[in-house]
Amino acid sequence: MKFAHAFRERLQNDGYPAEWVDAAISYRQLKKCIKKVERELERLGLDVETLGQALRSAEKERDERHAEYLLLDPDADASRAPVVFEPKLLIAVDEATGAPLDARLSPTTRDYLQQLALSKPAGPRVAQLRCLDSSSDQDSSGGASPPPDSSSSAPCRPLFRPFRMVELPLTSDSEFFGILQTELSGLAALQSRETARLSAQVTALGAIVSKATEPTASKADLAAWRRVFELYVDSQIFFSTATGEQQRDAATAQGLLSRFSDELGRQGVARGFKRKESAAAFERFVRLNVEMLLSLHFQEINDLAMTKILKKFDKHTALNIKSTFPATLSRAPLSLHPVSTAKAICQQLSTSLLPLIPSLDDYLCPVCFSISWRPIRLRCNHIFCIRCLVVLQRAAQDHCPLCRGNVVMEADSANLDPALARFLQRYFPDEVRAKQRENEVAVGVDRYGESFRETRCVVM
Structure with missing residues (x-):
């Protein structure tokens, strides 16, 4: 299935509101604009292969820039709103004669571009760097080359050839990007x-x-x-x-x-x-x-x-x-x-x-990984449940398990955090009750041994 048809089917059947469908990319309309651009270029003698080679030449190292296609005016204010696409196809011509630099263009196209260049006011000169054979003293246009650089061991020498870029008048690409501009703005809104x-x-x-x-x-x-x-x-x-x-x-x-x-x-x-x-x-x-x-x-x-x-x-x-x-x-x-x-x-x-909704994970004791009921806030500001702190003190472990500060042995009842205890009781009542039962069992085991756990279970 062609994409245009699949795109239309999805817009109609995927449950989008009518307002969304109206704002979607008008794929079919843009396709028609592309055909117009293609025909317009062909009338100028710029088929896909020829124009592609001219544009690709700009990307090759030490090669002439024969053509360039811009979507925004490089001198325009980039902060202006809304952005306006200004597509421009620029062709390089000899600064003096107006002759296109790309020899691959057909004679008819070259003549048209030269007449177009001569009819437009001369733009700023640009130094075009070419690499010529060292045995040649002149380029194809008859211009003299500068003296060779004796310090260079390269097999060729540079020639600076003045040229300028002439804008080729196109209208269909402006229509294409005008539609695109409107739709992008509509989608953003x-x-x-x-x-x-x-x-x-x-x-x-x-x-x-x-x-x-x-x-x-x-x-x-x-x-x-x-x-x-x-x-x-x-x-x-x-x-x-x-x-x-x-x-x-x-x-x-x-x-x-x-x-x-x-x-x-x-x-x-x-x-x-x-x-x-x-x-x-x-x-x-x-x-x-x-x-x-x-x-x-x-x-x-x-x-x-x-x-x-x-x-x-x-x-x-x-x-x-x-x-x-x-x-x-x-x-x-x-x-x-x-x-x-x-x-x-x-x-x-x-x-x-x-x-x-407070998350229980934010209030877990880092030792037993259950809620820090009867929370103890150490001098380093880390919080533990009172049962785990007692176990640490009995083992004479003075280092905080999180920051390794010497703060455990100095803690006493003054380190209880009653405000946090009230908060936990309020927002985690079930977890607090469960932790209280665990603490009661742990205290009984400490006092009476493991038999307390079994006895308690029988009584319950």
């Missing part, structure tokens, strides 16, 4: 609107979750929301921490979102909500991620359409914009480089929604 809309949803969710998880409220859903967010963070749906926060592709994100939903269902997390507003907010949270995924899909298919249309442009014109276009965009205002919607919303989730 659409993405900004969608990011703002989803951002507002995150803010609204935050207000609901904050109220529903308030520990003093009746029927608080603190534990249920904590489990939702723990599973969400572990799923790494849109970004992978293993690859330096690299954004995942849409297919991978879709699979991970599906697994996240399945795991929530398997654990019955949604059934654990006690408040109606929590259940409604949970549905909104899942839907938010589905919309982020849809935005990522839309971004990817438009990126693919852009890549393919630039490749097609190069194939039919040899103007090699696929390699220069990214560099051109790097000079454009940031409006053409918006942060992806998925990335922006994930950042907001990480900074404003997920932190509403």
Whole structure:
């Protein structure tokens, strides 16, 4: 299936809003523009092979620059907005005679370009470096070469040949990039609107979750929301921490979102909500991620359409914009480089929604790896549960396990952190109760031996 047809099918059938479909890359229209550019070049005698050779000559070391294709005026203000593409095809001509330097051009094309050069005001002279055989005293235009450099052992000597670049008038490429400019700006504006809309949803969710998880409220859903967010963070749906926060592709994100939903269902997390507003907010949270995924899909298919249309442009014109276009965009205002919607919303989730529910991992004792109940804050500011600190002191281990400071033996009841203890009791009541039971058993074992553990189990 040709890409144009597949692209249209996806836009129509993947569930995108009509506004998105209207803003998508107009692949078919751009293809028609490419055909116009191709015909216009052919009328000037610049077929793909000839023009490609002329443009490639600029990339060869010690060779003449016969042609150049620019997308932006090099002297233009790069900070202006919106960016305006100004494609220009420049052909090198002799500064004095106006004759094209590229001998591969047909006589008709050479005559046309020479007349065009002579009809335009002379531009600034440019020294063109050529490498000639050392036995020759003149170049093909009859100009005298400078004396050879006696210190050089190279088999050729340089000749500075003045030339200037003449712009070849084209119109179809301006139409192509005009359409592209409009659509890039439209996509950037659409993405900004969608990011703002989803951002507002995150803010609204935050207000609901904050109220529903308030520990003093009746029927608080603190534990249920904590489990939702723990599973969400572990799923790494849109970004992978293993690859330096690299954004995942849409297919991978879709699979991970599906697994996240399945795991929530398997654990019955949604059934654990006690408040109606929590259940409604949970549905909104899942839907938010589905919309982020849809935005990522839309971004990817438009990126693919852009890549393919630039490749097609190069194939039919040899103007090699696929390699220069990214560099051109790097000079454009940031409006053409918006942060992806998925990335922006994930950042907001990480900074404003997920932190509403304290994570148990942030309050684990680094010795026993359970909650630091009856927390002891050492002079080095590291926190341990009181039971682990007692064990360290009994073993006469004065070094803090984290920073190796000599602070363990000096700690006493004054190092208890009552504010943190109240916080843990408030936000982690289940974990605190479990740790209290563990401490009671550990104290009994210390006092009565291992038989206390078995006796206690029998009594219970």
